[in-house]
Amino acid sequence: MRIKKVTILGLAILFMGISVILLMFRSLHDEGIDVVAVNDITQSLAEHWGSLDPAELPGQQYKLDYVVLDKHGDFTLATRRGLNERIDSAIQHRDTIVDIVQNDGTVLGKLIIYNNAREQWENYRDKVLIFFGAIVIFITLFCAVYAIYIDRSIYRPFRKLQAFSRHVAEGKLDMPLEMEKRNGFGAFTESFDLMREELAKARENERLANQSKKELVASLSHDIKTPVASIKAVSEVMMLKSANEADKRQLEVINSKADQINTLITNMFNATLEELQELNVTVTEESSITLGDLVRNVDYNNRAAVSPIPECIVLVDMQRLMQVVDNVISNSYKYAGTSISVSPSIQGQYLEFEFRDYGQGVSPEEVPLLCNKFYRAKNAVGKSGTGLGLYISKYLMSKMSGSMECRNVDGGFAVVLRLLIA
Structure with a gap:
C-alpha cells in the first residue's frame, strides 16, 4: 500500500x-505595440522638436526604447545606445517606424520603436x-x-x-529468514520462517526416530550373536559326544540353522551400521566387583580365568561393556582356541582388564589395523566374521571415556580394556 x-x-x-x-x-x-503609447510619444516629440533634451525624452513611463531621426534620415536622439539608427537596419530588425508630423502636416522626422x-x-x-x-x-x-x-x-x-x-x-534449516519489522512482506516472510522451523522439527524428529530404530537393530543384531554362538557351540559338543546317527543329523540341522541365523544377523547388522552414525551409550557409576560376574556370564565355554579385581568405582555402560567383552572373548575362541587369562589392575586413573590368550597372535604390521572398519587379519581366512567387532568395541570404549588396545605378547595375543575410575 x-x-x-x-x-x-x-x-x-x-x-x-x-x-x-x-x-x-x-x-x-x-503582445504587439501599444498604439496609444506610440501616438503620445510622437505628439510629444512634435511639440518639443526644436528643444528636445536627451535626458528628458518623452514616454519614459511606457518603457519603450526608440530612436529619433530627422527628415533626412540622420540620427538625432535615442533612449539608449545599441538601437537601430538607420531605416534599413530598422526594417531588417522589424522595428516599428512612425512619421513625426506637426499639426499642419509637416513631417519633422522618423520615430523608430525598437522591437x-x-x-x-x-x-x-x-x-x-x-x-x-x-x-x-x-x-x-x-x-x-x-x-x-x-x-x-x-x-x-x-x-x-x-x-x-x-x-x-x-x-x-538452521538459518532463519531475517526481515525488517516495517517491511511490507513481514507476514509473508514470517510464514516462510515458520515453515522452515516446522521442517527443521520434522527432520529432527525423523532423524531421531531413524537413529533410535537403527540403534535398536544394531544393538539387537550384535547381542543376538552371543546366544546363537552358544547354541552353535553346544550343538557341536553334543555332536562329538553323541553316538546315535539320528541325533547327530538333528544336531547338524541345529548347527546349520544357527549358521544361517548368524549370517542373516550379520547382514542386517552390516546394513544398519553403514547408516548408523552413533550408538547410544549411557555411562553410570558401577562397582568394579560386578565386572567379574559380567566376564563369567560371557565366557560360556569357561575358558577365562579372572584374577582378583581391585575394588573401585568406574564409569561404564554395563550393556555396552558386555558387548565389548563378548566380542573380545568370542574372538579368542575363534582365532586362538586356548584358555584366557583376565588380569585386572589399576593404572593411574584407569582400571585395566587384560584379556590374554595363548594363540599365534597376528603379524606386527597388522596390529595397528585390527580396529579399522571391515579389516580382517590374515589368520581370519576361512572363519566367519565381518571385521566390525573390534571397530565397534573401540568406539564403545571411547564413548565410555575409556580405551581399547590390541597387542602381541610373549606366547599369545592380548586385548587391554581401560575403564575410567570415578
Missing part, C-alpha cells in the same frame, strides 16, 4: 511539472530552461530515491527469500 502511494505521488509530480512547462510555452505570444521581442523571448527561454532543469533534477533525485526505496522494499526482500529458499533446498 505504501509503495502504491509513493508511485502515485511521483507520477503526479512528473505530470504536474510537464503541465507547467507546456502552459509556460503556451502563454508565450507577441524587443527577441530579448523577451531569450529572457523567457532562460526562465523556462531554468525551471525545466529544476524539474529534471527533482525528477532524477526522486527517481533515484524511489529506486532505492523499491530496492529496499521489494528487491532486497525477494533476494533474501531467494537465498532462504536455496538454503532450505540444500537442507540448511
Whole structure:
C-alpha cells in the first residue's frame, strides 16, 4: 500500500511539472505595440522638436526604447545606445517606424520603436530552461530515491527469500529468514520462517526416530550373536559326544540353522551400521566387583580365568561393556582356541582388564589395523566374521571415556580394556 502511494505521488509530480512547462510555452505570444503609447510619444516629440533634451525624452513611463531621426534620415536622439539608427537596419530588425508630423502636416522626422521581442523571448527561454532543469533534477533525485526505496522494499526482500529458499533446498534449516519489522512482506516472510522451523522439527524428529530404530537393530543384531554362538557351540559338543546317527543329523540341522541365523544377523547388522552414525551409550557409576560376574556370564565355554579385581568405582555402560567383552572373548575362541587369562589392575586413573590368550597372535604390521572398519587379519581366512567387532568395541570404549588396545605378547595375543575410575 505504501509503495502504491509513493508511485502515485511521483507520477503526479512528473505530470504536474510537464503541465507547467507546456502552459509556460503556451502563454508565450507577441503582445504587439501599444498604439496609444506610440501616438503620445510622437505628439510629444512634435511639440518639443526644436528643444528636445536627451535626458528628458518623452514616454519614459511606457518603457519603450526608440530612436529619433530627422527628415533626412540622420540620427538625432535615442533612449539608449545599441538601437537601430538607420531605416534599413530598422526594417531588417522589424522595428516599428512612425512619421513625426506637426499639426499642419509637416513631417519633422522618423520615430523608430525598437522591437524587443527577441530579448523577451531569450529572457523567457532562460526562465523556462531554468525551471525545466529544476524539474529534471527533482525528477532524477526522486527517481533515484524511489529506486532505492523499491530496492529496499521489494528487491532486497525477494533476494533474501531467494537465498532462504536455496538454503532450505540444500537442507540448511538452521538459518532463519531475517526481515525488517516495517517491511511490507513481514507476514509473508514470517510464514516462510515458520515453515522452515516446522521442517527443521520434522527432520529432527525423523532423524531421531531413524537413529533410535537403527540403534535398536544394531544393538539387537550384535547381542543376538552371543546366544546363537552358544547354541552353535553346544550343538557341536553334543555332536562329538553323541553316538546315535539320528541325533547327530538333528544336531547338524541345529548347527546349520544357527549358521544361517548368524549370517542373516550379520547382514542386517552390516546394513544398519553403514547408516548408523552413533550408538547410544549411557555411562553410570558401577562397582568394579560386578565386572567379574559380567566376564563369567560371557565366557560360556569357561575358558577365562579372572584374577582378583581391585575394588573401585568406574564409569561404564554395563550393556555396552558386555558387548565389548563378548566380542573380545568370542574372538579368542575363534582365532586362538586356548584358555584366557583376565588380569585386572589399576593404572593411574584407569582400571585395566587384560584379556590374554595363548594363540599365534597376528603379524606386527597388522596390529595397528585390527580396529579399522571391515579389516580382517590374515589368520581370519576361512572363519566367519565381518571385521566390525573390534571397530565397534573401540568406539564403545571411547564413548565410555575409556580405551581399547590390541597387542602381541610373549606366547599369545592380548586385548587391554581401560575403564575410567570415578
